[in-house]
Amino acid sequence: MADAYVAIEGDRVIEARARAPGTARGELVFTTAYTGYEESLTDPSYEEQVLTFSYPLIGNYGVREERFESDRVHPRAAVAREMTDDVAEWLESEGIPAVDHLDTRDIVTEIRDEGAMKCGIAAGPDVTEQDALDALHECKHMSDHTDIGAQVSVDDVEVHNEGGDGATVALVDCGAKGSIAESLVERDAEVHVFPYDASEDDVAAVAPDLLFISNGPGDPENFEQAGELVETYVGDVPLAGICLGQQVVANALGGETEKMEFGHRGVNQPVRDLRSNQVVMTTQNHGYTVADPGDKLDVTQVNVNDDTPEGLENDDLNIITRQYHPEANPGPHDSLGFFDDVLGMAGE
Numbered sequence: 365m366a367d368a369y370v371a372i373e374g375d376r377v378i379e380a381r382a383r384a385p386g387t388a389r390g391e392l393v394f395t396t397a398y399t400g401y402e403e404s405l406t407d408p409s410y411e412e413q414v415l416t417f418s419y420p421l422i423g424n425y426g427v428r429e430e431r432f433e434s435d436r437v438h439p440r441a442a443v444a445r446e447m448t449d450d451v452a453e454w455l456e457s458e459g460i461p462a463v464d465h466l467d468t469r470d471i472v473t474e475i476r477d478e479g480a481m482k483c484g485i486a487a488g489p490d491v492t493e494q495d496a497l498d499a500l501h502e503c504k505h506m507s508d509h510t511d512i513g514a515q516v517s518v519d520d521v522e523v524h525n526e527g528g529d530g531a532t533v534a535l536v537d538c539g540a541k542g543s544i545a546e547s548l549v550e551r552d553a554e555v556h557v558f559p560y561d562a563s564e565d566d567v568a569a570v571a572p573d574l575l576f577i578s579n580g581p582g583d584p585e586n587f588e589q590a591g592e593l594v595e596t597y598v599g600d601v602p603l604a605g606i607c608l609g610q611q612v613v614a615n616a617l618g619g620e621t622e623k624m625e626f627g628h629r630g631v632n633q634p635v636r637d638l639r640s641n642q643v644v645m646t647t648q649n650h651g652y653t654v655a656d657p658g659d660k661l662d663v664t665q666v667n668v669n670d671d672t673p674e675g676l677e678n679d680d681l682n683i684i685t686r687q688y689h690p691e692a693n694p695g696p697h698d699s700l701g702f703f704d705d706v707l708g709m710a711g712e
């Protein structure tokens with residue numbers, strides 16, 4: 365008999381095996397990444413989501429803290445065809461329900477046909493189908509998590525590489541992956557990590573050479589204060605953004621974002637640079653996209669599969685943003701040059 369259940373929209377219940385007990389609800393999404401499960405599971409952008417791995421075996425090279433992107437697991441639950449004990453034990457120790465021994469191809473097909481959807485999960489010896497359905501019925505739409513930034517951001521300013529020789533960067537932490545600050549520090553920047561709701565005065569106090577809006581979970585329209593910083597500083601200080609950062613910058617400068625059907629999550633998303641015509645492979649995790657960049661930003665890079673904007677720029681105003689993850693954890697490393705380019709705008 366099954367000891368875990370996944371309930372999806374339409375009240376369909378899928379039986380599974382419990383690997384870490386508990387009940388959870390969240391937006392059901394899938395990643396096609398075949399490596400990088402530690403990075404994905406600690407990526408704050410997965411907050412309030414349930415992550416399904418389409419690759420059938422998760423955990424085959426263990427669990428190492430050096431690869432974590434933050435100090436905790438962010439998806440509300442994890443779903444895999446087969447999960448190793450290492451991963452299951454790690455998730456259990458974090459209180460995150462996990463299930464395997466179910467047909468993840470079926471789940472991925474369902475999401476591709478119907479779009480990312482709400483789900484409820486119940487795992488453990490005493491759970492019932494109804495527990496999973498109850499969790500499903502309590503699940504909110506992603507955009508209704510209006511204060512999601514508070515769940516993932518630093519509470520107080522943190523400074524990395526104080527006294528560094530390079531640029532002073534104000535990194536607005538909307539749920540930043542650790543490797544963004546690391547990538548900047550590796551290039552000698554002094555990085556001030558600000559809470560997602562930092563004020564103009566907070567940021568002004570460090571006189572930044574670059575304002576950088578991080579990745580983060582949920583709907584970019586719920587990050588109004590980060591948008592206000594962009595409006596305040598545009599033209600005076602160079603601007604950079606990654607993923608949610610690109611979306612926030614676009615919204616703040618007259619553009620528009622929209623929810624995608626099921627998003628891009630994986631490590632081999634092809635992106636074409638419209639200026640050089642070169643294609644790079646990228647790591648991605650997003651469910652919203654820039655539908656209209658507005659009249660201040662040019663689309664300079666597009667996704668080869670669906671033509672959605674992957675890079676926005678304005679050379680006169682010194683703005684460069686990317687929808688994918690140039691910090692490249694878990695890789696590929698094709699687009700690390702982004703960090704040199706944005707620090708170049710900051711005079712480095």
Ligand SMILES: NC(=O)CC[C@H](N)C(=O)O
Nearest residue numbers: 579580582607608651652
């Ligand atoms: N990785 C991210 O920053 C994700 C951005 C946003 N939450 C989205 O899903 O589109």
